[in-house]
Amino acid sequence: MLKLHHHPMSAASRFVRLVLAEYGERCELVEERPWERRRDFLMLNPAATLPILIEDNGPPIVGGIVAGEYLDETRGAFQRDKRLMSEKPLERAEARRLTEWFLKKMESEVTRYLIRERVFKLEMRQEDGGGAPDASAIRAARANLKHHLRYLGWLVEARDWLAGPKLTYADMAAAAALSTLDYIGEVPWDSEPQAKDWYMRMKSRPSFRTLLTERVRGLPPSLNYAELDF
Amino acid sequence: MLKLHHHPMSAASRFVRLVLAEYGERCELVEERPWERRRDFLMLNPAATLPILIEDNGPPIVGGIVAGEYLDETRGAFQRDKRLMSEKPLERAEARRLTEWFLKKMESEVTRYLIRERVFKLEMRQEDGGGAPDASAIRAARANLKHHLRYLGWLVEARDWLAGPKLTYADMAAAAALSTLDYIGEVPWDSEPQAKDWYMRMKSRPSFRTLLTERVRGLPPSLNYAELDF
Numbered sequence: 183m184l185k186l187h188h189h190p191m192s193a194a195s196r197f198v199r200l201v202l203a204e205y206g207e208r209c210e211l212v213e214e215r216p217w218e219r220r221r222d223f224l225m226l227n228p229a230a231t232l233p234i235l236i237e238d239n240g241p242p243i244v245g246g247i248v249a250g251e252y253l254d255e256t257r258g259a260f261q262r263d264k265r266l267m268s269e270k271p272l273e274r275a276e277a278r279r280l281t282e283w284f285l286k287k288m289e290s291e292v293t294r295y296l297i298r299e300r301v302f303k304l305e306m307r308q309e310d311g312g313g314a315p316d317a318s319a320i321r322a323a324r325a326n327l328k329h330h331l332r333y334l335g336w337l338v339e340a341r342d343w344l345a346g347p348k349l350t351y352a353d354m355a356a357a358a359a360l361s362t363l364d365y366i367g368e369v370p371w372d373s374e375p376q377a378k379d380w381y382m383r384m385k386s387r388p389s390f391r392t393l394l395t396e397r398v399r400g401l402p403p404s405l406n407y408a409e410l411d412f
Numbered sequence: 413m414l415k416l417h418h419h420p421m422s423a424a425s426r427f428v429r430l431v432l433a434e435y436g437e438r439c440e441l442v443e444e445r446p447w448e449r450r451r452d453f454l455m456l457n458p459a460a461t462l463p464i465l466i467e468d469n470g471p472p473i474v475g476g477i478v479a480g481e482y483l484d485e486t487r488g489a490f491q492r493d494k495r496l497m498s499e500k501p502l503e504r505a506e507a508r509r510l511t512e513w514f515l516k517k518m519e520s521e522v523t524r525y526l527i528r529e530r531v532f533k534l535e536m537r538q539e540d541g542g543g544a545p546d547a548s549a550i551r552a553a554r555a556n557l558k559h560h561l562r563y564l565g566w567l568v569e570a571r572d573w574l575a576g577p578k579l580t581y582a583d584m585a586a587a588a589a590l591s592t593l594d595y596i597g598e599v600p601w602d603s604e605p606q607a608k609d610w611y612m613r614m615k616s617r618p619s620f621r622t623l624l625t626e627r628v629r630g631l632p633p634s635l636n637y638a639e640l641d642f
């Protein structure tokens with residue numbers, strides 16, 4: 183049995199959930215608030231980050247990208263044409279580059295700030311860093327988001343999916359990150375029609391359904407969050 | 413033929429060079445100053461980061477971790493007991509967690525700041541961000557380094573090598589990052605004897621030789637940088 187320590191608004195957690203859903207894998211979810219630094223959570227991952235995947239009470243598999251590789255080796259490799267990674271090393275390298283782009287680079291320039299300031303701070307106690315959102319962090323993140331969205335639009339204009347002709351981890355990573363931002367209405371979709379078209383395709387996948395029906399306590403989603411045609 | 417766009421003081425570049433040397437692969441080196449944002453360099457990698465690996469004029473393989481995966485698939489898989497990754501998915505996950513730890517987490521908390529402030533700024537023009545080092549960034553990075561070194565010491569006390577009983581990418585990643593910091597004399601080895609012992613083992617490997625003889629223009633290495641017994 184698979185167990186995932188996650189937060190509903192963590193992009194890397196959503197990435198793993200999407201991959202699991204694409205492969206039809208069921209998974210027990212444990213919601214974690216990393217900023218509370220729960221002792222048992224730190225024992226699993228001293229870096230205090232999410233997600234953490236555990237299979238059959240085995241050792242922790244730490245981080246979205248690492249869990250993705252594990253799932254490719256233990257699940258994807260047996261999925262034939264439903265596999266979310268190519269079998270060719272160079273194509274795998276391109277999918278990995280973009281998975282890192284959306285889960286690490288965009289995270290550190292956009293996602294982390296908007297989600298922290300607008301979502302996590304609502305749940306945090308004062309002593310854990312809660313309080314009023316930092317307007318300058320939000321402003322900087324919004325400016326950076328435009329560049330990432332433009333890059334995504336450019337990629338899907340040149341290719342069917344982000345990393346090439348087939349759906350891969352790169353699409354899952356970008357959709358996971360953007361779906362957290364879309365929940366809080368932060369994605370200026372109309373400025374990038376190609377990116378919007380790609381996201382509509384992603385949202386329509388059955389693997390996306392659970393994410394779209396999920397709600398964060400005390401924070402209703404943006405108007406179009408769950409709309410397949412937005 | 414393999415070609416690597418790198419900087420001699422980039423930890424992720426050194427990681428790939430160590431892996432290549434372990435596998436006895438020759439590689440043409442192209443030195444790159446990412447802050448100059450050379451047009452052809454940005455065409456290879458719009459994120460403007462190093463390293464970038466290219467095989468036989470093929471598409472760019474971007475980033476240390478992505479290049480490491482590529483080399484595992486195209487070289488490591490045929491190395492039998494010299495392979496730097498386990499064949500077991502859970503052990504691979506642990507090696508990947510620590511590779512990420514030393515090339516991403518430690519990079520963003522320690523390495524990036526010390527190398528930028530003490531090395532790159534010497535090479536940068538004023539308009540690219542050159543100038544006097546930022547003392548508070550250096551102070552914060554030094555404080556963080558102690559924690560990373562303690563964690564490394566704790567790992568090698570519990571295990572022969574960082575990720576378990578065998579040498580893996582995790583060791584290459586940690587040694588690559590620490591070797592850049594050791595060059596500028598920033599590693600307080602005497603505070604962590606276990607970590608020091610591990611680093612002596614790493615330094616003695618033939619794959620390390622080239623790194624130890626390399627010199628950055630205008631910046632001589634610390635006294636013990638090239639000493640195997642320090």
